[in-house]
Amino acid sequence: MARTERSRIQVRGLARPLLVRRRKPPPIPQPESLGDRWREIEHNGLRWIDLRGRITDADAEALGKRFDFHPLAVDDISSRVQRPKLDDYDDYLFLVMHFPKFNREEGVAEPREVDFFLGPDYVITLHDGTLPPLLRFRARLEEDEDARTEYMGGGAEMLLYHILDRLTNYLFPIMTRIDHNLDELDTRIFRGDARRAVRELATYRRDIISLRRIIRPGMLVVSILENGRASLLDRELEPYWGDIADHFGRVWDMLGEFKEEVEGFDDTFNTLYSYRTNETLRALTLISVIILPLSLITGVYGMNVALPSEANTHVFSYIMIFMLMLTIAMLVFFRRKGWW
Secondary structure (H helix, E strand, O other), X not given: OOOOEEEEEEEOOEEEEXXXXXXXXXXXXXXXXXXXXXXXXXXXXXXXXXXXXXOOHHHHHHHHHHHOOOXXXXXXXXXXXXXXXXXXXXXXXXXXXEEEEEEOOOOEEEEEEEEEEEOOOEEEEEEOOOOHHHHHHHHHHHXXXXXXXXXHOOOHHHHHHHHHHHHHHOHHHHHHHHHHHHHHHHHHHHHOOHHHHHHHHHHHHHHHHHHHHHHHHHHHHHHHHHOOOOOOOOHHHHHHHHHHHHHHHHHHHHHHHHHHHHHHHHHXXXXXXXXXXXXXXXXXHHHXXXXXXXXXXXXXXXXXXXXXXXXXXXXXXXHHHHHHHHHHHHXXXXXXXXXX
């Protein structure tokens, strides 16, 4: 990485010597088609160019010509879907990362792609503009000179680290939301609200699966940064990439715990539901067994034939008393057997 002057910066309480380019670079004209989607922040010779919205083939080609990007990289930024990866070119790096964005209507996290170009004196980010931490960080640097000095004074790599740090820290409120939802689901299962519990259990399971699919590929990209396998990276910054990798690892572990918790809820719910079903079937069976002899008696005396004592005016009362005593006797028998 070409640099012209050595300076010292303080990041999270750690002082490290980093090389920072001091000369002011000439302005780079933006493609006219990008319009207001192009945001450029410049500080001490370092540029952060942020492109928001859908990048068309024409936009990608124009951007590639401005920075002399490889045609494959240009093709990747115009593609709708790219898997997380890191491409190491001679004088710049191209990263593709995915971060989750919660869809309230569907109740599930969806991947949002962010493309990064890291050069000697620039960082380029391309995204759809729906990730709050990235938008807030850009707005802060645009408005606050002290923030630009703090976060852009350490060079392009440190700026990329700060951007990724905010995007990964954004994952922890998502984990808190899932943890809170699972606590409520635990209470709801034992309250007996079965229909709502089943629906929410399926939604949370799908949300966790979606998050695991988003996080795992990004961990592989961050591991490349952490291990210093990209030629453009300064080995002095490996601890910072390790911090990003640690965030991903913690989130992955939490998702694993949530997955086990959801599976436990599923087993618990199935057990409770089976028990309640068995209780209902047992009650219905007892009722059927009790009604069966009563139905037999009423059916016999309902036949249109001559029967004993049918002329007796009290025969109806006798039959009712007998049926009541039979019912009580059967209930006592079931009770002693432990069936009721």
